[in-house]
Amino acid sequence: MKYYITTPIYYVNDKPHIGSTYTTVAADILARAHRLRGDNTFFLTGTDENSQKSVVAAEKSGKNLDVYLNEMAAIWENTWKELGVSFDDFIRTTEERHHKAVDRFWKAVEKSGDIYKDTYERHYCVGCEDFKTDSELNKDDRCPLHPNKDLDLVQEENYFFKASAYKDDILQLFHNHQNFIQPPKRLNEIRSYVKNGFADFSISREAKKVTCGIPVPGDDSQRIYVWFDALINYMSAVGYGTDDELFKKWWPANLHLVGKDIIKFHCALWPAMIMSAAKNDPLLQNDDGSPKLPEQIFAHGFFTIEGQKMSKSLGNVIDPLELAKEYPFDAIRYFFFREIGFGNDGNFDRARIAERYQSDLANTLGNLLNRAVNMSRKYFDGKVPLVSLDSQIHKLSDSSWGDVEAVETLWQQVDEYYKTARIDLALEAIWNGEGASLILANRLVEETKPFKLIKEDPEKTALVLYTLLEFCRNVAWMIEPVMPKISADIIKQLGQNPNIIHQTKFTDLKKWGGLEPGSDLPEPKILFPRLGE
RNA sequence: CGCGGGGUAGAGCAGUUGGCAGCUCGCCAGGCCCAUAACCUGGAGGUCGUGGGUUCAAGUCCCACCCCCGCAACCA
Numbered sequence: 001m002k003y004y005i006t007t008p009i010y011y012v013n014d015k016p017h018i019g020s021t022y023t024t025v026a027a028d029i030l031a032r033a034h035r036l037r038g039d040n041t042f043f044l045t046g047t048d049e050n051s052q053k054s055v056v057a058a059e060k061s062g063k064n065l066d067v068y069l070n071e072m073a074a075i076w077e078n079t080w081k082e083l084g085v086s087f088d089d090f091i092r093t094t095e096e097r098h099h100k101a102v103d104r105f106w107k108a109v110e111k112s113g114d115i116y117k118d119t120y121e122r123h124y125c126v127g128c129e130d131f132k133t134d135s136e137l138n139k140d141d142r143c144p145l146h147p148n149k150d151l152d153l154v155q156e157e158n159y160f161f162k163a164s165a166y167k168d169d170i171l172q173l174f175h176n177h178q179n180f181i182q183p184p185k186r187l188n189e190i191r192s193y194v195k196n197g198f199a200d201f202s203i204s205r206e207a208k209k210v211t212c213g214i215p216v217p218g219d220d221s222q223r224i225y226v227w228f229d230a231l232i233n234y235m236s237a238v239g240y241g242t243d244d245e246l247f248k249k250w251w252p253a254n255l256h257l258v259g260k261d262i263i264k265f266h267c268a269l270w271p272a273m274i275m276s277a278a279k280n281d282p283l284l285q286n287d288d289g290s291p292k293l294p295e296q297i298f299a300h301g302f303f304t305i306e307g308q309k310m311s312k313s314l315g316n317v318i319d320p321l322e323l324a325k326e327y328p329f330d331a332i333r334y335f336f337f338r339e340i341g342f343g344n345d346g347n348f349d350r351a352r353i354a355e356r357y358q359s360d361l362a363n364t365l366g367n368l369l370n371r372a373v374n375m376s377r378k379y380f381d382g383k384v385p386l387v388s389l390d391s392q393i394h395k396l397s398d399s400s401w402g403d404v405e406a407v408e409t410l411w412q413q414v415d416e417y418y419k420t421a422r423i424d425l426a427l428e429a430i431w432n433g434e435g436a437s438l439i440l441a442n443r444l445v446e447e448t449k450p451f452k453l454i455k456e457d458p459e460k461t462a463l464v465l466y467t468l469l470e471f472c473r474n475v476a477w478m479i480e481p482v483m484p485k486i487s488a489d490i491i492k493q494l495g496q497n498p499n500i501i502h503q504t505k506f507t508d509l510k511k512w513g514g515l516e517p518g519s520d521l522p523e524p525k526i527l528f529p530r531l532g533e
Numbered sequence: 534c535g536c537g538g539g540g541u542a543g544a545g546c547a548g549u550u551g552g553c554a555g556c557u558c559g560c561c562a563g564g565c566c567c568a569u570a571a572c573c574u575g576g577a578g579g580u581c582g583u584g585g586g587u588u589c590a591a592g593u594c595c596c597a598c599c600c601c602c603g604c605a606a607c608c609a
Contacts, residue, residue: 007609008609010609011608013607014607014608017607017608017609018609019608019609020608020609021609022609023609024609026609184549185538189536189537257609258609259608259609260537260538260609261608261609262609300609301538301609302538302603302608302609303609304602304603307602309602309603309604309608310607310608310609311606311607311608317607317608338557339545339546340546341546341547344538344546345538345539345602345603346546347545349545352544352545352558355545355557355558355559356557356558358558358569359557359558360557362569362571363569363571363572364571364572366568366569366571367568367569367571367572368568368572369568370567370568370569370571371567371568371569371571371572372567372568373568374567374568375567375568378567379567424547425547428547428556431556431557432556432557442572442573443572443573443574445567445568445572445573446564446565446572446573446574447573449565449566449567450567451565451566451567451568452567454567524568526569527569528569529569530569
C-alpha cells in the first residue's frame with residue numbers, strides 16, 4: 001500500500017507559527033502512523049511563493065524578491081526539520097518542476113475547452129485574494145471578511161476556468177464518496193457552497209498589475225492566479241510534467257490535510273480542475289477513464305491562544321521553536337491531539353498543557369514505566385522477569401486487566417483511529433480504554449501489589465511485571481506517531497533498540513511477547529521530569 | 534436573513550446509527566508505599582441554553598427562540 005499525504009503549502013510572508021505547526025504536525029503524525037504500518041509513505045509540505053503577499057513582504061523587508069523567497073523558504077523548511085517533522089519532500093512553487101507541471105496542467109484544461117477569456121468589472125478583495133460578487137458583499141458593499149479593506153474595482157480581461165460546468169459532477173462526487181471530505185460538517189458546508197455559488201473562476205491576472213506569478217502558457221501578458229497554480233503543487237511534487245513513472249506511483253493523493261479556511265479551494269475548485277484536465281491527459285485518468293481525484297480532504301479546526309484569536313497585534317503569535325524550549329515538543333504534540341478533537345476548534349492554553357503533561361504524561365505514563373522497571377530490576381536481578389510466553393499463563397484473571405486479547409483489541413482500535421485520522425480517539429483509547437489501557441495498567445499494580453506478592457508468589461509477580469513492561473513496549477509503538485522521541489526513550493528504557501522499527505514488520509512489532517524475558521533492563525530515567533524544576 | 538463555530542458537573546472536553554448522562558483536572562474522604570508528593574478506591578457535584586414537537590424512549594431527530602465566540606491587518 002502507498003500513502004501520499006500533503007499539508008497546504010504555506011505563504012512565505014512570515015515565518016511558521018503555532019497554527020501552521022499544528023497542521024504540519026497532524027500530517028506528520030498520520031505519515032508516521034502509515035510508515036510504521038509498512039505503507040510506502042510520501043509526506044509533502046512546502047511553500048506557496050507566487051502570491052502578491054510575498055512581493056509586499058519582500059518590499060517591506062527591503063530585499064530582492066528572489067533573495068527574500070529563498071530565505072523564507074529555508075526558514076520554513078528548517079523549522080520543520082528542527083521540530084523533527086518527517087516530510088519526504090518540500091515543494092516550492094517557484095521551482096522549475098512546478099512550473100512544468102502547471103504548464104502541462106493548464107494546457108490540458110485549455111484543450112478541454114474550459115478556459116475562456118472574458119472582460120469584466122468586479123470587486124477584488126486583496127485580503128481574500130479573491131473576487132467578490134455583489135451577493136458576497138455586506139450591506140456596505142464591502143468584503144464581509146475584510147470590511148476595513150477597500151475593495152479594488154477591477155476591470156480587465158482575464159482567463160476564466162469553467163468551473164460551473166463541473167457543478168453536477170462535484171455534487172455527484174460528494175454523493176458517491178461520503179468520506180471525500182472530513183469531518184462531515186465540512187462536507188455539508190461545502191455542498192451548500194457548490195449548490196449555491198460555484199461560479200466560473202478567474203484564473204489569471206494582467207501581468208502588468210502583478211509582479212509575480214507563473215506566466216500563462218502562450219500569453220505573456222497574463223499571469224496565473226495564485227490559487228490555480230498553488231493547488232497543482234500536490235502533483236508537481238510527485239512528478240507531474242517531469243516524471244510520469246513517479247507520478248503514476250504516487251498520484252492520487254490519499255489525503256490533503258487543510259485548515260477549515262481553505263476547503264472551498266480544495267474540495268470544489270481542485271476536483272473540478274482535475275476533472276477538466278483529466279479529459280485530455282491520460283496520466284490523470286483511471287483505467288476506466290474517470291479522473292484521478294484525491295481520495296480524501298480532511299479539514300482541521302483553528303484554535304485560539306489562551307482564549308483569544310491568534311494575532312500579531314495582540315502579540316500572542318507563538319513561534320514553535322520558542323515553544324519547544326518551554327515544553328518537550330512531544331508533549332506539545334500530545335496536547336494538540338489529546339486536548340482538541342481533531343477537526344474541531346480548540347484553545348491553546350499553557351495551563352492545560354502543564355496539566356496534561358503532569359497528569360497524563362508524567363503521572364500516568366511515565367510513572368507506570370518507572371515503577372514497572374524499578375520493581376523488575378529490584379526483584380528480578382536487573383532483568384525482565386523470566387516468564388514463559390505461553391499465552392495460557394498470561395491470565396491475570398483475578399484482576400480487571402483484560403490481558404493479551406485486550407491489548408490486541410486496543411491495537412485494532414488504535415490502527416483504525418489512525419487510519420481515519422482520529423488521532424484524538426487513538427490517544428483516548430490508549431489512556432482510558434477498557435480492557436487494556438494505561439489507567440488499567442496502573443490499576444493492575446494496585447490490584448496485584450507485586451511489591452507484596454514477591455514474598456508469596458514470585459512466579460505470579462513475574463507475570464504481572466512482565467505484563468506491565470510488555471504493555472509499556474506496546475504503548476510505546478502505539479504512540480510513536482504522536483510522540484516519536486518519547487516512544488524511542490521508552491523502548492530504550494526497556495533495553496531495546498528503537499531502530500528495530502526498520503527491520504521488524506509491524507505485525508511482529510505489535511505482537512505480544514516482543515520483550516525478551518530475562519533480558520537486561522537499564523537503569524530507569526525519569527521520562528517526564530516535573531516542570532519548572 | 535453576511536459567513537462560520539458553540540452552549541453537557543467548579544474548569545476543560547467526549548458523547549457515530551435516539552435506549553438507564555461519560556472522561557480528564559480540581560474538591561472531599563479513605564487505601565497503598567513499587568514509583569516522578571506519584572498510584573488505587575469511594576464520594577459530592579449536571580432539570581445536557583430556552584420553549585414546543587415527533588417517539589414506548591431525545592443531549593442525540595424536527596421547528597422556533599435566547600445567549601456566547603471568531604471574521605481590519607497577521608493568519609493553519
